[in-house]
Every structure is written in structure tokens, then in C-alpha cells.
Amino acid sequence: MTSLKRIIKNGWSDFWRNIALSLATIFIMVTVLSLVTFLYFLNPVSEILISDVEKKVDVSVYFKEGVLEEDIVQVKAEVAKITEVREVEYISKEEAFNIFLERHRDDPVLIESLTEVGYNPFLASLNIRAKEASQYEAITTFLETGQFKDLVDKVDYHQRKPVIDKVYALTSGVKKIGILFSLVFGLIAVLIAFNTIRIAIHNSSEEISIMRLVGASNWFVRGPFLVQGIIVGLIAAVITLLIAFGVSWAIDSKINILMPDISTLHIFLSNILNIFLIQLATGIILGIVSSLIAVRKYLKI
Amino acid sequence: MLSISNISKIYPSRVGAEPVIALDGVSFDVEEKEFVSIVGKSGAGKTTLLKLILAEEKPTKGDIFFQGESIYNFKKSQIPKYRQKIGTVFQDYKLFPSKTVYENLAYVMEVMGASDKDIERDVCQVLGLVGLEGKACNFPFELSGGEKQKVSLARAFIHRPDMILADEPTGNLDPYNTFDIIKLLIKIYKLGTTVVLATHDKEVINSLGRRVITLDEGRVIRDEKRGRFLL
Numbered sequence: 343m344t345s346l347k348r349i350i351k352n353g354w355s356d357f358w359r360n361i362a363l364s365l366a367t368i369f370i371m372v373t374v375l376s377l378v379t380f381l382y383f384l385n386p387v388s389e390i391l392i393s394d395v396e397k398k399v400d401v402s403v404y405f406k407e408g409v410l411e412e413d414i415v416q417v418k419a420e421v422a423k424i425t426e427v428r429e430v431e432y433i434s435k436e437e438a439f440n441i442f443l444e445r446h447r448d449d450p451v452l453i454e455s456l457t458e459v460g461y462n463p464f465l466a467s468l469n470i471r472a473k474e475a476s477q478y479e480a481i482t483t484f485l486e487t488g489q490f491k492d493l494v495d496k497v498d499y500h501q502r503k504p505v506i507d508k509v510y511a512l513t514s515g516v517k518k519i520g521i522l523f524s525l526v527f528g529l530i531a532v533l534i535a536f537n538t539i540r541i542a543i544h545n546s547s548e549e550i551s552i553m554r555l556v557g558a559s560n561w562f563v564r565g566p567f568l569v570q571g572i573i574v575g576l577i578a579a580v581i582t583l584l585i586a587f588g589v590s591w592a593i594d595s596k597i598n599i600l601m602p603d604i605s606t607l608h609i610f611l612s613n614i615l616n617i618f619l620i621q622l623a624t625g626i627i628l629g630i631v632s633s634l635i636a637v638r639k640y641l642k643i
Numbered sequence: 644m645l646s647i648s649n650i651s652k653i654y655p656s657r658v659g660a661e662p663v664i665a666l667d668g669v670s671f672d673v674e675e676k677e678f679v680s681i682v683g684k685s686g687a688g689k690t691t692l693l694k695l696i697l698a699e700e701k702p703t704k705g706d707i708f709f710q711g712e713s714i715y716n717f718k719k720s721q722i723p724k725y726r727q728k729i730g731t732v733f734q735d736y737k738l739f740p741s742k743t744v745y746e747n748l749a750y751v752m753e754v755m756g757a758s759d760k761d762i763e764r765d766v767c768q769v770l771g772l773v774g775l776e777g778k779a780c781n782f783p784f785e786l787s788g789g790e791k792q793k794v795s796l797a798r799a800f801i802h803r804p805d806m807i808l809a810d811e812p813t814g815n816l817d818p819y820n821t822f823d824i825i826k827l828l829i830k831i832y833k834l835g836t837t838v839v840l841a842t843h844d845k846e847v848i849n850s851l852g853r854r855v856i857t858l859d860e861g862r863v864i865r866d867e868k869r870g871r872f873l874l
Contacts, residue, residue, distance in 0.1 A: 348753050359741045552737045555697060556798070557727035558754045559720070 353569020363542050370538040371578035374531040375621045379586045381524045382620060386609050388520050392513045394603055399509050401478055401502060403485050404465040404495045414466055417490050426477035431469040438464035465495055475510035539632035550640040564637050571629025579621040644837055645673040650705035652691050665691040667861040678832045680848050681841045683858035689841040693810045698722050727755055730799030734811035736791040738783040744794050745779040748801050755802055769797045773827055789820030796827055806837040813844055
């Protein structure tokens with residue numbers, strides 16, 4: 343217990359006595375944690391963007407003439423049970439007719455020709471939105487080959503397939519780039535932090551060799567460096583949290599103009615605990631692991 | 644207390660060069676409470692020998708026994724305990740630059756798990772012994788060369804080790820400070836500590852009138868009870 347107390351005391355006093363080096367290490371660690379925080383933010387933001395694009399895509403299933411409304415409502419209920427389905431909307435024949443009239447009210451020729459037909463040519467339909475663009479094919483197969491195939495006139499998936507495929511390629515591309523981006527920058531962040539701490543400890547290599555020669559055990563030597571690593575990680579995490587709050591508040595209104603569905607301040611506030619824990623854990627783990635690896639080199643004496 | 648048994652140390656050569664033989668079959672014993680000087684020109688193998696005694700390096704051949712045990716049979720975790728039985732004084736002082744004089748001395752006792760009360764008492768006592776009572780709060784950069792070496796000597800002695808190894812302790816000092824340090828080493832020896840002093844300072848050796856082991860090109864060429872510096 344006395345040793346632990348002394349290790350903490352030595353780590354604390356070394357932190358303050360080498361304050362210039364400690365501040366430089368904190369600065370680098372803040373940069374690293376900011377990068378990690380940015381990568382953490384990137385995930386919900388890209389998910390909102392992807393979901394926004396995906397919401398704009400749907401398929402419609404048209405029912406044969408004469409299919410009863412209660413049968414369509416039953417199909418709707420069954421389709422809604424499919425886990426891949428986000429939303430199902432029933433459009434009756436009359437609603438489809440009214441939507442067409444409303445959409446083309448400025449086109450008297452089209453309206454007149456529809457009147458001349460003398461009956462409502464539109465079919466009742468279900469507009470289906472899947473959770474992901476890749477899931478439309480499975481939903482279409484279910485409708486075209488399942489128990490309701492006799493009720494279905496057509497599913498417009500095949501006409502919309504090129505658009506859906508493009509959306510799918512775009513969203514999966516964004517996800518892959520996001521993962522790659524996170525991995526590369528995460529690795530860079532770890533290397534920067536490790537090298538900074540390594541340089542800081544290299545500065546103390548002479549002291550470490552003296553500690554060993556006067557009979558200090560490995561843990562008595564390592565301990566103060568670990569304590570310094572923890573202090574640096576802790577301070578850097580708090581500073582980064584404040585910076586992240588400031589930045590998400592400052593850019594919130596500007597981002598909102600470009601992408602109304604995204605509120606950086608809301609994302610920050612609703613994830614504040616997670617963000618802080620990630621920053622704290624990353625800072626402290628990086629500090630401890632880098633110190634352990636860097637000190638090991640000088641413990642061979 | 645210390646038995647050097649047929650020790651050789653050969654440093655591997657760089658490509659195309661001959662291997663460097665730092666020590667070649669060195670053997671001698673040091674009794675408890677003995678004052679032994681190891682002398683020789685630069686490159687004779689004095690520092691290598693002290694490094695081997697401190698288990699900083701391993702010999703190419705031979706063994707070193709301390710209090711009857713081979714120090715090369717110690718596990719890695721036992722080396723710090725072994726070093727705690729030895730106090731070391733270096734030519735370049737090797738003080739912790741970011742610690743005060745008090746903290747430099749206290750560190751050795753902290754390593755051994757001494758209580759704060761014992762540390763305070765012993766630091767004051769040893770600083771009194773070396774005449775640096777008023778320098779406890781100074782940092783090494785605020786001290787003269789002689790004062791630094793006195794702190795180094797105080798740090799080597801504070802935990803009352805069984806043996807003190809002094810590697811050219813007067814190498815960087817003027818004659819006045821040189822004799823101050825030698826006087827302190829004798830004082831510590833008279834308090835019952837074994838002292839092994841490595842030096843190439845002729846005047847120091849000749850004034851001591853104690854056992855002298857002379858090394859030349861890695862070999863013991865002379866071992867005399869009341870020796871003189873003859874090279």
C-alpha cells in the first residue's frame with residue numbers, strides 16, 4: 343500500500359515537474375481523442391444520411407381489379423410483419439385517382455382524357471419501404487411467389503431496380519468507406535499517441551537506468567509512468583469533451599441548413615456519456631499501454 | 644563477501660574488426676569490511692568489472708558470487724533485491740535531475756519500503772555525514788561537482804548497504820573535492836561497509852595504503868595488501 347501511494351505520488355510530482363512535456367503530450371492526446379470522437383460522430387451522421395436516401399426509395403405492389411379491400415388490408419398486415427419492412431401504406435383506387443388529379447391539375451388535356459375514359463383506371467396498391475435498399479428483392483419475391491400471388495397484379499420493383507441498385511451501391515459504399523476511414527485514422531491516432539509517449543519516456547531513459555541501478559523493481563519504475571499516462575488520458579478526455587461540445591454547438595445550425603435531419607448538438611447530447619467513456623477509455627488505455635511498451639525497452643538493465 | 648571467479652568479458656566485433664576482450668580470466672576475493680582499490684589505465688576493464696558485479700551485464704565466461712550466491716543464478720525479479728545490498732557511486736553522479744537532494748536520497752529507501760519517518764531521519768543523518776544539511780531542497784543542477792558527488796555517495800550509503808562500489812568517483816573533481824570524497828569513503832568504510840573503489844588516480848591510491856588490485860588489458864597483473872599505483 344505504501345509503495346502504491348509512493349508510485350502515485352512520484353507519478354503526480356513527475357507530471358508537474360515535466361509540465362512542458364506533459365502539456366505537449368496532453369495536446370497530442372487531445373488531437374488523437376478529437377479524431378476518435380469525430381469517427382464516433384461519423385457513424386450516426388452517415389446512418390442518418392443513408393437512411394434519408396433510403397427513405398426516398400420504395401416499391402409499390404398493385405392488386406388485380408376486383409380484389410377486396412379487406413384482402414388488401416390482410417396483405418398489408420402480413421407485409422408489415424416482415425422484419426425487413428420499415429413502412430407499408432395502403433392506397434385505395436379512389437385515393438390513387440385523387441392523387442393523380444391533384445398531381446396533374448395544371449394539365450387540362452390529361453384530366454380531360456381521364457374523364458373520357460369514364461371509369462377509374464387506377465389499381466389499389468401498397469407502397470412498401472424497406473429498412474435497407476438491399477431488402478427489396480426479398481420482399482418482392484415474397485409478394486410475387488407467396489400466398490398472395492393470385493391477388494397481385496404487379497410489383498414495380500423490376501422497373502425501379504436500377505435506381506434501387508444505385509442507392510444500394512451508394513449506401514454500402516459509404517458504409518465501407520466509413521469503416522476503412524475509421525480503421526486508418528484510428529490506427530494513425532494510436533501510432534501518434536504511442537510515439538508521443540515513447541518520446542516523453544525516452545527523455546527519462548537515463549533516470550530509468552538509475553532507478554534500476556539503485557534497486558528499484560520493474561513495477562516501482564513503471565508505476566509513475568503509468569500514473570502520468572492516466573493523468574494525461576484523463577485531462578485530455580475532459581478537454582476533448584469540452585471541445586466536442588463547443589464544436590457540435592457551433593456547427594449545429596449550419597449543418598441543419600444543409601441537412602435538416604441532422605443535429606450535431608442533439609447527437610452529442612444524446613451520446614454524451616458514451617462519448618466521454620470512449621474518450622476516457624481511449625485516453626487512459628493509450629496512456630497505459632504506450633507507457634508500458636515504451637518503458638519496457640529501458641528495463642533491460 | 645565478493646568472489647570474482649575466472650571472469651572474462653568479450654564484446655562481439657563489428658563486421659571485419661577483432662572482438663574486444665574487456666576482461667580475461669579475472670579472479671579475486673573481497674572480504675567483508677575490506678577496502679579494495681581496483682586500478683588501471685583507461686580501458687583496462689575496471690568499469691566493465693563493476694558493471695558485471697552490478698549484474699548490468701553478463702560475463703562471457705566465469706561467475707561472480709556475492710555472499711556465497713552466484714549473482715547470475717538470480718531470477719530477474721531477484722536482481723533489484725541484490726542491488727539494494729550494494730550502494731553505487733558513479734563518475735557522472737547519476738542523480739535524478741528532476742528530484743531534489745532529499746528526494747534523490749529518499750528514493751533508495753522508498754524502493755526498499757522504508758517508512759516516511761525512517762526516511763526523514765536517515766536522510767537528515769546522511770546529509771549531515773556528507774556536510775550537505777542545507778542542500779536538501781536543492782536540485783542537482785544547483786549543486787557544484789563536488790556537492791553532486793557527495794549526494795551520490797550519500798545516496799549510495801543511506802540504506803546501509805553491505806558493499807559500496809565506487810566507479811571513478813573523483814574522475815570529474817578537483818584535488819580539493821577529490822580528497823573530500825576519499826575521506827568520506829574512508830569514513831563509510833570505518834562504519835563497517837565493504838568498499839570497492841575503481842580509479843586511475845595515482846595520488847588517491849598512494850595515499851590510501853590499502854589493498855590494490857591492478858588491471859591491465861583485462862587481466863589482474865598485481866594484487867597487493869598495501870599496494871601502490873604502479874603502472
